[in-house]
Amino acid sequence: MKTILTGNHAVAYAVKLSRVKVVSAYPITPQTTIVEKIAEMIAKGEMDAEFVNVESEHSALSVVYGSALAGLRSFTATSSHGLLYMYEMCWWVSNSRLPLVMAVVTRTIGPPWNIHTDHTDLMTLRDSGWIIAMAENAQEALDLTIQSFKISESLNLPFAVGLDAFVVSHTAEVVDVPDQETVDEFLPERKQAYRVDPNDVFAVGNIADNLETMRIRREMALDMEKAKGVIDEVGREFGEIFGRRYGLVEEYMVDDAEYIVVMTGAWSGDAKEAVDILRERGIQIGLLKLRYIRPFPREVIERLDDRKILVVDRSFSMGHRGTLGIEVGNVVDCKNVVAGLCGVDVGFEDFKEMFERFVRGELGEVEWWI
Amino acid sequence: MVDLRCVLLPGNPSCQGCPHAIGLKALSVLENPIVVVPAGCTTIIAGFNPKQSIDLPVVHVPFASAPAVACGLSKAYDNVVVWMGDGATDIGFSTLSGSAVRNDNILVVVSDNEAYMNTGIQMSGTTFWKAKTTTTPAGKREEKKDLALIMLMHRIPYVATASVGYMRDFVRKVKKASKIKGFKFIHLHSPCPPGWRFDSSKTVEVARMAVKSGAWILWEYDGSFRITGMSRMFRDKSKRIPLTEYLRVQGRFKGLTEEDVRTIEERIDEVWKLLDVLENTINKA
Amino acid sequence: MEWLKTLISRPSKGVSGKTGYWRTFKPIYDRDKCVLCYECYVYCPENCVEIVEKVVKIDYDFCKGCGICSEVCPANAIEMVKED
Numbered sequence: 001m002k003t004i005l006t007g008n009h010a011v012a013y014a015v016k017l018s019r020v021k022v023v024s025a026y027p028i029t030p031q032t033t034i035v036e037k038i039a040e041m042i043a044k045g046e047m048d049a050e051f052v053n054v055e056s057e058h059s060a061l062s063v064v065y066g067s068a069l070a071g072l073r074s075f076t077a078t079s080s081h082g083l084l085y086m087y088e089m090c091w092w093v094s095n096s097r098l099p100l101v102m103a104v105v106t107r108t109i110g111p112p113w114n115i116h117t118d119h120t121d122l123m124t125l126r127d128s129g130w131i132i133a134m135a136e137n138a139q140e141a142l143d144l145t146i147q148s149f150k151i152s153e154s155l156n157l158p159f160a161v162g163l164d165a166f167v168v169s170h171t172a173e174v175v176d177v178p179d180q181e182t183v184d185e186f187l188p189e190r191k192q193a194y195r196v197d198p199n200d201v202f203a204v205g206n207i208a209d210n211l212e213t214m215r216i217r218r219e220m221a222l223d224m225e226k227a228k229g230v231i232d233e234v235g236r237e238f239g240e241i242f243g244r245r246y247g248l249v250e251e252y253m254v255d256d257a258e259y260i261v262v263m264t265g266a267w268s269g270d271a272k273e274a275v276d277i278l279r280e281r282g283i284q285i286g287l288l289k290l291r292y293i294r295p296f297p298r299e300v301i302e303r304l305d306d307r308k309i310l311v312v313d314r315s316f317s318m319g320h321r322g323t324l325g326i327e328v329g330n331v332v333d334c335k336n337v338v339a340g341l342c343g344v345d346v347g348f349e350d351f352k353e354m355f356e357r358f359v360r361g362e363l364g365e366v367e368w369w370i
Numbered sequence: 371m372v373d374l375r376c377v378l379l380p381g382n383p384s385c386q387g388c389p390h391a392i393g394l395k396a397l398s399v400l401e402n403p404i405v406v407v408p409a410g411c412t413t414i415i416a417g418f419n420p421k422q423s424i425d426l427p428v429v430h431v432p433f434a435s436a437p438a439v440a441c442g443l444s445k446a447y448d449n450v451v452v453w454m455g456d457g458a459t460d461i462g463f464s465t466l467s468g469s470a471v472r473n474d475n476i477l478v479v480v481s482d483n484e485a486y487m488n489t490g491i492q493m494s495g496t497t498f499w500k501a502k503t504t505t506t507p508a509g510k511r512e513e514k515k516d517l518a519l520i521m522l523m524h525r526i527p528y529v530a531t532a533s534v535g536y537m538r539d540f541v542r543k544v545k546k547a548s549k550i551k552g553f554k555f556i557h558l559h560s561p562c563p564p565g566w567r568f569d570s571s572k573t574v575e576v577a578r579m580a581v582k583s584g585a586w587i588l589w590e591y592d593g594s595f596r597i598t599g600m601s602r603m604f605r606d607k608s609k610r611i612p613l614t615e616y617l618r619v620q621g622r623f624k625g626l627t628e629e630d631v632r633t634i635e636e637r638i639d640e641v642w643k644l645l646d647v648l649e650n651t652i653n654k655a
Numbered sequence: 656m657e658w659l660k661t662l663i664s665r666p667s668k669g670v671s672g673k674t675g676y677w678r679t680f681k682p683i684y685d686r687d688k689c690v691l692c693y694e695c696y697v698y699c700p701e702n703c704v705e706i707v708e709k710v711v712k713i714d715y716d717f718c719k720g721c722g723i724c725s726e727v728c729p730a731n732a733i734e735m736v737k738e739d
Binding site for chain 2: 021022024050052053054055056058059060062063064065066067068069070071072074088089092196197198199200201202203204205206207208209212
Binding site: 378380382384386388389392395417418421423426538563571572573574575 | 660
């Protein structure tokens with residue numbers, strides 16, 4: 001059913017449709033309206049779940065960690081400083097191999113205080129074992145959230161759905177909200193590798209041998225590789241049932257492109273417009289949108305090593321270069337532009353100029369678009 | 371009391387005379403509990419993979435998170451109990467408070483050995499006045515917070531103090547708490563032989579001396595506030611043993627001056643006065 | 656899912672081995688003095704005191720020799736004796 005929803009509300013509806021049982025979150029702009037919507041739906045009896053009010057993000061993730069351990073499908077949401085405040089728990093959750101979903105509305109980290117988008121906060125999860133996806137718009141935010149439960153529970157890895165602050169979270173767009181029956185068809189009941197139960201006497205997380213612990217980290221790494229196949233398969237299945245296909249990446253005019261721009265997030269939409277304009281002028285340019293940061297779509301990028309590649313980053317790794325610039329640069333040669341940090345607006349006009357300069361070979365190795 | 375099921379299996383890593391090992395027995399009166407254990411001595415006492423020494427389901431959690439994780443578990447199960455130390459009530463103070471404000475259906479037992487013992491005896495918020503720890507080598511200058519009274523102010527259905535020196539009183543309180551819905555809090559006094567510097571055979575004696583000197587007061591609140599057990603007798607200061615007797619037996623108070631002892635006594639007198647007011651005021655009878 | 660074995664642990668006695676070897680002093684029980692008050696049973700930190708048919712039984716495999724049983728006994732029925 002098509003309706004008008006902000007990205008945040010789209011996530012809230014996806015959480016309801018996914019039959020989540022426990023939601024706990026602490027308010028932080030610009031995530032707050034996700035959980036406010038959920039609290040409202042629960043209070044109205046539209047959603048059969050419990051909303052737990054907590055006094056911090058660290059506790060928010062702790063509460064859903066507990067409910068997820070007990071076998072209840074659970075969800076939380078945060079941004080920026082909130083994510084950093086629960087950071088310790090993020091690693092505890094992934095190392096526990098617990099299926100769990102969290103929405104991260106990407107927001108700049110201070111000081112100075114800044115509530116607008118960049119991807120720095122989401123990128124801090126890169127090493128943790130969380131699967132990380134990034135939505136381009138409200139529809140993707142909804143679709144990825146529904147898929148996240150299935151993917152997370154298949155792999156026993158937690159899943160973070162990213163969406164840009166305000167640009168996606170608070171912008172109302174036309175969204176096709178699926179009906180409950182179809183979602184139930186796609187998303188079965190929760191499963192997880194182990195569940196805490198008063199009748200099953202065991203301890204979770206005792207001190208363990210160093211070598212054994214390293215072995216299970218390696219197993220996690222291997223499962224992250226398996227995740228690539230699972231993500232593409234679930235994305236394909238989603239496409240068959242709901243008519244919108246997903247996967248690790250979205251390839252926009254990539255096949256015959258001589259020049260390829262790699263990026264993630266909301267601004268991919270504006271970048272696609274710039275790609276269209278350059279194509280009209282006969283430039284063979286395409287866009288590879290990374291839907292997933294983790295697992296990193298290495299194989300997809302490897303296949304493009306014969307093209308000229310530009311990576312546009314909305315986050316920077318201080319002391320090195322743009323985050324995705326480092327990651328993609330590890331696989332193929334590429335130029336790196338750092339833009340839109342701290343909420344600086346980058347529209348299709350900017351991208352037009354940026355891509356033209358890229359095609360003309362006028363970009364340095366790393367350029368800050370200021 | 372004669373049927374305390376063994377919760378902590380023998381041959382575990384706890385020190386000789388460990389108060390947690392004594393206190394944990396009280397959990398045997400709970401029906402099918404799940405125990406949440408944040409970082410602390412009990413993390414180690416719980417053993418090493420693939421074995422664990424606690425004969426109950428245990429969830430190990432990060433230091434500050436225990437009451438919140440217990441809250442999450444309580445959405446599926448009754449009888450979730452947090453077994454944590456005083457350290458966790460410092461770093462996880464907001465977590466503890468938030469959980470109480472929500473009136474989460476959990477039991478929180480703080481087994482308080484008055485320092486961050488697991489990391490080697492550093493000062494905590496509940497470390498006794500003037501006590502020596504590795505971070506207060508000249509004696510604690512900082513204040514001591516009264517955890518149980520703070521929790522009382524959260525308006526939860528059950529708050530109590532207890533001591534490993536008086537197990538009957540503690541077990542009765544755990545049993546009582548387990549029958550109440552909502553947030554229950556028990557502050558358990560747990561003298562630590564290596565941390566407080568006394569012989570491992572004296573754990574129970576030191577715990578009893580704390581109560582007999584009036585330094586540790588046994589009370590409970592279940593709608594009405596009352597002093598309980600042995601502490602009822604020690605409302606009368608003349609019936610108490612001298613505070614110095616309690617202090618002298620512990621190496622952590624070596625070098626305490628008479629003035630120090632007087633300052634401590636003043637603090638203790640203040641608490642007794644306050645508890646007296648509470649007993650006379652919060653009385654549903 | 657090999658990792659499950661490292662994350663999950665199951666209850667066992669003797670996690671630190673037969674901790675009886677920690678002892679310097681050994682509790683020796685005198686049945687004649689015993690009044691069956693159960694204090695040693697209640698306060699033994701190691702849970703290695705059992706009362707079997709009105710007699711105290713100490714599991715010396717695990718007894719760490721802390722001496723609490725001796726201290727709490729009101730009848731002086733347990734004495735701590737130095738072990739060789």
